Amino acid sequence: MIRSRRLVWAAGLGLVVVGAASCKKKEPPPPAETSAAPAPAPAPPAFAVQGIELGKTVDADKKVAAPTTTFGRKDTIYASVTTEGAAPSKTLSAKWTFQDGQTVKEQSQSIAPTGPAATEFHISKKGLWPAGKYKVEVSVDGSPAGSKDFEIK
Amino acid sequence: MPDDKQPKADFSDVEGGSSSTAPPAPSSGRTYTVVKGDSLSKIAKQFYGNASQWKKIYEANKDTIKNPDLIYPGQTFKIPDA
Numbered sequence: 472m473i474r475s476r477r478l479v480w481a482a483g484l485g486l487v488v489v490g491a492a493s494c495k496k497k498e499p500p501p502p503a504e505t506s507a508a509p510a511p512a513p514a515p516p517a518f519a520v521q522g523i524e525l526g527k528t529v530d531a532d533k534k535v536a537a538p539t540t541t542f543g544r545k546d547t548i549y550a551s552v553t554t555e556g557a558a559p560s561k562t563l564s565a566k567w568t569f570q571d572g573q574t575v576k577e578q579s580q581s582i583a584p585t586g587p588a589a590t591e592f593h594i595s596k597k598g599l600w601p602a603g604k605y606k607v608e609v610s611v612d613g614s615p616a617g618s619k620d621f622e623i624k
Numbered sequence: 625m626p627d628d629k630q631p632k633a634d635f636s637d638v639e640g641g642s643s644s645t646a647p648p649a650p651s652s653g654r655t656y657t658v659v660k661g662d663s664l665s666k667i668a669k670q671f672y673g674n675a676s677q678w679k680k681i682y683e684a685n686k687d688t689i690k691n692p693d694l695i696y697p698g699q700t701f702k703i704p705d706a
Contacts (some may be wrong), residue, residue, distance in 0.1 A: 496667055511625070532645060533643060533644060533645050554646075558647035559650075560650070560704070560705060561649070561682045562649070562684060563636045563642075563644075564683055564686060564698040565642070565690075567638075567640075569633055569635070571632070571633070573632065573633060574635075574650050575635045575636065575638055576635070576638050576640045578640050578641070578687065579642075579683055579687070580642040580643070580644055580688065581648060581649035581684065581704065582644050582646035582647065582648060582649055583646065583648065583649040583650060584646035584647075585646070585647070585648050588645045588646035589644070590642065590643070590644035590645070590646065591642060591643055591644050591688065592640065592641075592642045593640055593642070593643070594638055594639070594640040595638070595639050595640070596635070596637055596638050597633075597637040597640070598637055599636075599638070601633040610683075612625060612679075612680070612683065613630070613679040613680070613682075613683050615638070624644075
């Protein structure tokens with residue numbers, strides 16, 4: 472009698488163990504393999520001069536609204552240099568020369584562009600400009616980056 | 625015989641300026657005052673360890689340096705970061 476009770480007890484205990492095992496919470500599936508690291512952001516374009524425009528005025532964006540290469544003898548002459556790219560430090564220079572090779576003015580502007588930008592250089596004269604042909608040469612850190620001819624009549 | 629030579633144009637009263645939409649480059653604020661015997665190459669060697677970097681100083685001081693071969697004691701130049 473006692474033996475049969477033990478058997479029943481043991482059988483019951485076994486069922487409980489099996490039940491507990493079957494109720495064991497399933498392990499969550501392992502996380503899927505992460506795909507390759509996200510592609511790094513594309514590098515900004517290298518700094519470069521895109522264009523040089525001449526005019527009699529510039530707007531708030533330092534761009535010439537009405538480009539021209541002919542000026543009057545009392546005009547202020549603006550050269551707007553548009554650039555692209557980022558750089559921690561770049562020195563833009565403008566050298567203005569007369570037709571005989573004489574230097575009219577040299578200017579420079581150090582910038583730390585973070586993207587597209589426009590830089591203006593301008594010259595004016597207290598007296599009248601000598602009539603003739605002129606040129607403005609733009610350089611970046613001393614390396615030529617473009618030039619523009621113009622005339623004063 | 626008439627003199628064909630035109631008088632040289634005078635640009636001594638030319639004024640100018642510049643501005644940009646880009647932020648100004650950070651400046652170290654370093655300056656250097658020229659002493660007798662200096663040259664841009666010598667100053668570049670002193671600050672950058674490389675005499676060929678003289679053009680960097682020249683570019684940053686074009687408003688005051690008319691001829692890079694001629695600098696004078698007492699002139700003060702901005703020294704851009706290397």
